Amino acid sequence: MLGLDRKTRSDDTRADKKNSLVKVGVVALVAGLVGGGAGAAGLTYFMNETETGSTLTSNSTPVKVSDTNVKGSSAATKAFNKTSAAVVSVINLQKQDDSISGYDTLFGQSSSSSSSSGSSSSSLETASEGSGVIYKTSGKYAYIVTNNHVVEDSNALQVLLSDGTKLTAKLIGTDDISDLAVLRVKADKVTDVAEFANSNELKTGETVLAIGSPMGTEYATSVTQGIISATKREVESTDEDGNELGTATVIQTDAAINSGNSGGALINLAGQVVGINSMKLSSTSTSEATVEGMGFAIPSNTVVTIINQLETKGKVERPALGIKMLDLSEVSISDQSSVLDVPSSVTGGVVVMSVVKNTPAAKLGLEKYDVITKIDGKTITDTGDLRDALYAHKLGDTIKVTRYHNGKVQTSEVKLTTKTSDLNS
Secondary structure: OHHHHHHHHHHHHHHHHHHHHHHHHHHHHHHHHHHOHHHHHHHHHHHHHHHOOOOOOOOOOOOOOOOOOOOOOOHHHHHHHHHHHHEEEEEEEEEEEEEOHHHHHHOOOOHHHHHHHOOEEEEEEEEEEEEEEEEEEEOOEEEEEEOHHHHOOOOEEEEEOOOOOEEEEEEEEEEOOOOEEEEEEEHHHOOOOOOEOOHHHOOOOOEEEEEEOOOOHHHOOEEEEEEEEEEEEEEEEEOOOOOEEEEEEEEEEOOOOOOOOOOOEEEOOOOOEEEEEEEEOOEOOOOOOEOOOOEEEEEHHHHHHHHHHHHHHOOOOOEEOOEEEEEHHHOOHHHHHHOOOOOOOOOOOEEEEEEOOOOHHHHHOOOOOOEEEEEOOEEOOOHHHHHHHHHOOOOOOEEEEEEEEOOEEEEEEEEOOEEHHHHHO
16 A cells, blocks of 8 residues: 555646646747737747756746956956966977987897997987076077076076976176076067065065966966065075075065076066075975965066076176184074174174185274174164175175174274185185
């Protein structure tokens, strides 16, 4: 009986649906006779939709895309549009040895027996890809700044413009310490150049965009957004073999920077370049923890100083005082008073730990435990400030150095005659 009841209810349901379908169909047909051909079409549409199980009816309204989009662009969009065409992909081409000796060996021939017939050749292949920024056109050439590690060991270089145009690039100069390089391409296909901002005006928390080619040319002209996490962060600079090149002062940002972004632009919301992306700390060797949101960029003021020298000389000659130094903040308060003899009002500076003979520092009369607090009237709070102040000058320039010596403030002038390379030799 239970099974019979289920069958009966099921049959009744089908009968009710069928009757309903017939009634609605009749109504539609009548409407078609009154209104003309549109009614017949409406009946056919209804029947087809019903047969396929759809719930649509003849008077359903299709969804459409709005004809009135919200007008205007965000500040980030405007900044990107202003600068993106000046950001390029840089392709590092290196020689790859192609040899058929393995093929010959398979058939019992030695490589020497086939060498006379040209068994080996050399071809250029893509070894790595990075990013770059077009910053200047002069005459028939355009100039591009990128990272030194992007172009390192290259046998040839290519530049891919934002519109897909590929150009051959010439390497003009490189600098290991700053990790910067300058390239040159023909300017006839270049449409935009980037503008540099004053990186000294950056504020922590300021919004920035990173533009480049993360993971290579397939994702060229990608943009990510973040903030300035720190305006001056001291990091160790190393070469590809892990050898220390010195300490670099960089901008820290949480804008996503991945492999391939190196050499690309970090811009403010005015569309100005505030830094050249150089490094990304993604993990640590001493821990299994993954570190995210820590990208680094070379400040634009540093970039401008370096590229001007690379264009003219192909290398960078940095002036040096000739001292070994220590941040005043690393010295205990008691030692600052008893050993260095500086007043408690002095909260920043650089402590002279030793002086190299025949250098500007020696000529200036700097001595161990002197505390440098200003260069050319600008406050020096740490070793990064001191390097920035020195590297803003060229060999032969004269600077003013303010220091505490035996508890007294002294300001003296000295000519920069020593290069950093002279101290490392």
